[in-house]
Amino acid sequence: MxxxxxxxxxxxxxxxxxxxxxxxxxxxxxxxxxxxxxxxxxxxxxxxxSALGRNLRQRRTGAMGLLVPDLTDTFYGQLSEGVLACARAAGEPVVLGSTGGDPEQEAELIGMLLEQSVDRLIAVPSGDAETWSPALRAGMTVVFADRLPTEPAAEEEDGAARAADDLLLLDGLPPAPRPRPLDVPSVVADDRAGIRTAVRYLRGLGHRRVAFLGGPGHDRRAAAFREAVGEPVDEELVVFGTGSRDSAYAAASGLFQSRPDVSAVIAGGNVLGEAAVLAARELDLRVPRDVSLIMYDDVPWAELCSPPLTVIAQPGRDMGYRAAELVLRSGGRRPRGVVLPTELIVRGSCGPRRSP
Amino acid sequence: MxxxxxxxxxxxxxxxxxxxxxxxxxxxxxxxxxxxxxxxxxxxxxxxxSALGRNLRQRRTGAMGLLVPDLTDTFYGQLSEGVLACARAAGEPVVLGSTGGDPEQEAELIGMLLEQSVDRLIAVPSGDAETWSPALRAGMTVVFADRLPTEPAAEEEDGAARAADDLLLLDGLPPAPRPRPLDVPSVVADDRAGIRTAVRYLRGLGHRRVAFLGGPGHDRRAAAFREAVGEPVDEELVVFGTGSRDSAYAAASGLFQSRPDVSAVIAGGNVLGEAAVLAARELDLRVPRDVSLIMYDDVPWAELCSPPLTVIAQPGRDMGYRAAELVLRSGGRRPRGVVLPTELIVRGSCGPRRSP
DNA sequence: AAGCATGATGGAATCGTTTCCATGAGCAGG
DNA sequence: CCTGCTCATGGAAACGATTCCATCATGCTT
The missing domain is CATH 1.10.260.40 (lambda repressor-like DNA-binding domains)
Structure with missing residues (x-):
C-alpha cells in the first residue's frame, strides 16, 4: 500500500x-x-x-469529548445528536463515553480523555466535584448538560431552592451572583418551572398525594418538587432508583405498594416513567384511573403508550447543541449557565382524582 | 498553569x-x-x-470510529452501548459520528476519521460500496454492523436470497464461499430466519395479505420478506420510508390507505413500527383487531404500547460488542461475517385475521 | 584469562504538522 | 542611488512519544 x-x-x-x-x-x-x-x-x-501531526504540535486534540450516562436512554440519544450536529458544523470529531451513571467509570473516562489531550468536554455528570477536579485542574473546558454534579454535602443555606438559583435565566434577570463550588458553565432545563407546572396541573385535577420518582442526577428536580409542593413534603413520597431499569422498576413498584394513597406520580426521567407504567400495570393500577402519571422527557414513544403519556418536555437536542456551542466558544466571556424552557405536554395519562 | x-x-x-x-x-x-x-x-x-506523541509515532490513533444513522433510534443506542463497552474493556476511545442515514454525510465523516488517522471503524453503513472505497483503500479496518452497504446495482444472480447467502452462519456450516463486492466483515442479525418466523406466525393466524414496511438499509429484510412469502409478492406491499420519522409515518399511512386489504404488517425497524402504530391509530385502525403488527427491535417501550408489541428481537448490544471485538482483532484470521440469532417475542399486537 | 553472548541502557532518529525566524526580493521615499 | 520597509518564502525547531542501534557491563564458556 x-x-x-x-x-x-x-x-x-x-x-x-x-x-x-x-x-x-x-x-x-x-x-x-x-x-x-x-x-x-x-x-x-x-x-x-494528518490531524496527528497538527495535534501534537498544538498540544491538543481537535476533538470534543461527550460523556453521557446511558445511550439507551432516548433523552441522551437526543442530547448526543445535538452535540454531534454542532460538532459536525464545526468540523470537530467527538469522542464518546458512556458512564453508566457510575462516578468511577466517569473518572476513568475523564482520565482517558485527558490522556488523549481532549481539552473540551460536554458531560452529563454522575460524580461530584471531586470527580471533576482533575479535568478542571488540567485546564479542560467543561460544560455540563442536563445536570450539575452533586454538591459535596454543602451546608444548606436556605433549603431546596438553592441549587437552581445561581444560573442565568435564559430570558430573565440575572439573579444575585453567588459563588458555586464548580465554576463550570452548564445547560439545563428549567426544572423548577417544569416541576411547578406539573404539580399545579395535578393539583388542579384534585390530587393531594403526589409522589416524585427520581433517578441519579435528579436531585434538582426532587428539590424543585419539594418546593412546588410547598407544605413540608412527606419524604416517603420522594423515592429514588439508581439508574438501571431494574432499579427504577423496583422503586416504582415499591412506591405503589407501600403508599397506595398516592394518586399521582411525577417521574424524573423517561426510564423512570417507563418503570412507573410497567409497575402500575403489574399491580393492576390503571393509568390514569387509579394513578396519574407525568414523566420527564418527550420521547417519541410517549405518544404510543396506553394511554399516551403526559410529559414534561425538555429540548434534548437543543440542550446538546447549545452545550457544544458553549464549549466551542471557550474563549471570551460566556454565560455561566443556560436554562432552557420546559413544556408540559398534556396527553392522556392524568385524570381527576377518584374520591376514595 | x-x-x-x-x-x-x-x-x-x-x-x-x-x-x-x-x-x-x-x-x-x-x-x-x-x-x-x-x-x-x-x-x-x-x-x-500523552496519546498525541504516541499516535504520531505509530501513525495511528488508538481510537476506533463508530458511525450510526441516528442515536435517537433506540436500537442504535443499544448497539453503541455494546461498542462502547468493548472499547472501554480494551481501553480505547471511541470517535462517534451520526450519519442521519445520508451517504453524503457518511462520506464526510469517513473523511474526517481518515484525517484523524482512525484506522478502525464500526459502521452501520448508509452509502454503497463507492462511499466506502476511500476508507478501505486507506487501509482502514472496517466492520459493518446491522446492515451491509447497498450493492451497487449488481446483476441479479438468483434473486432474493442472494445478499444473505455468503455469510458464515454463527452455528452452521459455512456455505460455499462466493466473492462479495466488499471484503469487509460484518455482524448482522439473521434476518432470513427472523422474517421467516414472523411471516409464518402471521400466516398461522390466517393472514394472507402481509405487508413489509422498511427504511433505508432494510433491503436484506425486504428480500427475506419476499423469500418468506414465497409466491411472487405484490410489490405494492413492500413500501419504504427514507429514514425520518415523518417519512416513515407517511409510508405507513400511505400503505394503510391505499391497501385496506392488508391485514398484517411487518416493520423493518422500531422507527417504522412506531410510525405504523401512529398511522393506524390516526386512521382508526385498531391493533390487532383491524391490523396485526410485528416490528423489528425489542426496544423497552415495545412493552408499553397498547397493545404491547410483538417484536422480532435482535441483540443490539451484543451486535455492537461483537463488532468491536472483530475490529479489535484485526490481525489474524477472522470470520467474514457473524450472524446473530433473532427471536420472535409474541406479545399482543397480532391477532387472527377477521373474515372481511 | 580471553572471548563471546546476553541483557540493560541511553542517544538519536522518527512521525507530520505548525510556527519562529532569518533571508532576500521588491518597492517607495528621500 | 541608497536606505528602510513590507512581504513572501524556506529552513529548522518544536511537540511527546516509540524504537532502532550502538555501547557497555556482566557472566559464562573454553
Whole structure:
C-alpha cells in the first residue's frame, strides 16, 4: 500500500517549502500564484493533512469529548445528536463515553480523555466535584448538560431552592451572583418551572398525594418538587432508583405498594416513567384511573403508550447543541449557565382524582 | 498553569534515559531496580503519557470510529452501548459520528476519521460500496454492523436470497464461499430466519395479505420478506420510508390507505413500527383487531404500547460488542461475517385475521 | 584469562504538522 | 542611488512519544 501523502510531498511537488504549504492550507499569507499552485498540487495528490501531526504540535486534540450516562436512554440519544450536529458544523470529531451513571467509570473516562489531550468536554455528570477536579485542574473546558454534579454535602443555606438559583435565566434577570463550588458553565432545563407546572396541573385535577420518582442526577428536580409542593413534603413520597431499569422498576413498584394513597406520580426521567407504567400495570393500577402519571422527557414513544403519556418536555437536542456551542466558544466571556424552557405536554395519562 | 509532565521529566527525575522510561511503561525489558524506580517517580509526578506523541509515532490513533444513522433510534443506542463497552474493556476511545442515514454525510465523516488517522471503524453503513472505497483503500479496518452497504446495482444472480447467502452462519456450516463486492466483515442479525418466523406466525393466524414496511438499509429484510412469502409478492406491499420519522409515518399511512386489504404488517425497524402504530391509530385502525403488527427491535417501550408489541428481537448490544471485538482483532484470521440469532417475542399486537 | 553472548541502557532518529525566524526580493521615499 | 520597509518564502525547531542501534557491563564458556 502506498505511503500516506504528507505535506512534504506536496511541498516538493509544488516546488515550495513545507512552511508555505502549511500557510496556504491554513489560510496564512501567500502570493496568489503560489497559493494557486499549492492548492492545485494538493488537490491532485489528494493530500489530506494528518490531524496527528497538527495535534501534537498544538498540544491538543481537535476533538470534543461527550460523556453521557446511558445511550439507551432516548433523552441522551437526543442530547448526543445535538452535540454531534454542532460538532459536525464545526468540523470537530467527538469522542464518546458512556458512564453508566457510575462516578468511577466517569473518572476513568475523564482520565482517558485527558490522556488523549481532549481539552473540551460536554458531560452529563454522575460524580461530584471531586470527580471533576482533575479535568478542571488540567485546564479542560467543561460544560455540563442536563445536570450539575452533586454538591459535596454543602451546608444548606436556605433549603431546596438553592441549587437552581445561581444560573442565568435564559430570558430573565440575572439573579444575585453567588459563588458555586464548580465554576463550570452548564445547560439545563428549567426544572423548577417544569416541576411547578406539573404539580399545579395535578393539583388542579384534585390530587393531594403526589409522589416524585427520581433517578441519579435528579436531585434538582426532587428539590424543585419539594418546593412546588410547598407544605413540608412527606419524604416517603420522594423515592429514588439508581439508574438501571431494574432499579427504577423496583422503586416504582415499591412506591405503589407501600403508599397506595398516592394518586399521582411525577417521574424524573423517561426510564423512570417507563418503570412507573410497567409497575402500575403489574399491580393492576390503571393509568390514569387509579394513578396519574407525568414523566420527564418527550420521547417519541410517549405518544404510543396506553394511554399516551403526559410529559414534561425538555429540548434534548437543543440542550446538546447549545452545550457544544458553549464549549466551542471557550474563549471570551460566556454565560455561566443556560436554562432552557420546559413544556408540559398534556396527553392522556392524568385524570381527576377518584374520591376514595 | 504548570506544564504537562512529559516522559523527559520522568527520565530526568529518575536519572535514566527516556528510552528506558518508555520501555518500563510499555512493558519492555528493564532491570527490576530501574523499573521500580521509574514507576515510583512516574507515580509521584503523576505522569500520564500523552496519546498525541504516541499516535504520531505509530501513525495511528488508538481510537476506533463508530458511525450510526441516528442515536435517537433506540436500537442504535443499544448497539453503541455494546461498542462502547468493548472499547472501554480494551481501553480505547471511541470517535462517534451520526450519519442521519445520508451517504453524503457518511462520506464526510469517513473523511474526517481518515484525517484523524482512525484506522478502525464500526459502521452501520448508509452509502454503497463507492462511499466506502476511500476508507478501505486507506487501509482502514472496517466492520459493518446491522446492515451491509447497498450493492451497487449488481446483476441479479438468483434473486432474493442472494445478499444473505455468503455469510458464515454463527452455528452452521459455512456455505460455499462466493466473492462479495466488499471484503469487509460484518455482524448482522439473521434476518432470513427472523422474517421467516414472523411471516409464518402471521400466516398461522390466517393472514394472507402481509405487508413489509422498511427504511433505508432494510433491503436484506425486504428480500427475506419476499423469500418468506414465497409466491411472487405484490410489490405494492413492500413500501419504504427514507429514514425520518415523518417519512416513515407517511409510508405507513400511505400503505394503510391505499391497501385496506392488508391485514398484517411487518416493520423493518422500531422507527417504522412506531410510525405504523401512529398511522393506524390516526386512521382508526385498531391493533390487532383491524391490523396485526410485528416490528423489528425489542426496544423497552415495545412493552408499553397498547397493545404491547410483538417484536422480532435482535441483540443490539451484543451486535455492537461483537463488532468491536472483530475490529479489535484485526490481525489474524477472522470470520467474514457473524450472524446473530433473532427471536420472535409474541406479545399482543397480532391477532387472527377477521373474515372481511 | 580471553572471548563471546546476553541483557540493560541511553542517544538519536522518527512521525507530520505548525510556527519562529532569518533571508532576500521588491518597492517607495528621500 | 541608497536606505528602510513590507512581504513572501524556506529552513529548522518544536511537540511527546516509540524504537532502532550502538555501547557497555556482566557472566559464562573454553
Amino acid at each position: 502506498s505511503r500516506r501523502v504528507t505535506i512534504k510531498d506536496v511541498a516538493e511537488a509544488a516546488g515550495v517549502g513545507v512552511a508555505t504549504v502549511s500557510r496556504v492550507l491554513s489560510g496564512g499569507s501567500a502570493s496568489p500564484a503560489t497559493r494557486e499552485r499549492v492548492l492545485a498540487v494538493a488537490a491532485q495528490l489528494d493530500y489530506r493533512p | 504548570s506544564r504537562r509532565v512529559t516522559i523527559k521529566d520522568v527520565a530526568e527525575a529518575a536519572g535514566v534515559g527516556v528510552a528506558t522510561v518508555s520501555r518500563v511503561l510499555s512493558g519492555g525489558s528493564a532491570s527490576p531496580a530501574t523499573r521500580e524506580r521509574v514507576l515510583a517517580v512516574a507515580a509521584q509526578l503523576d505522569y500520564r503519557p
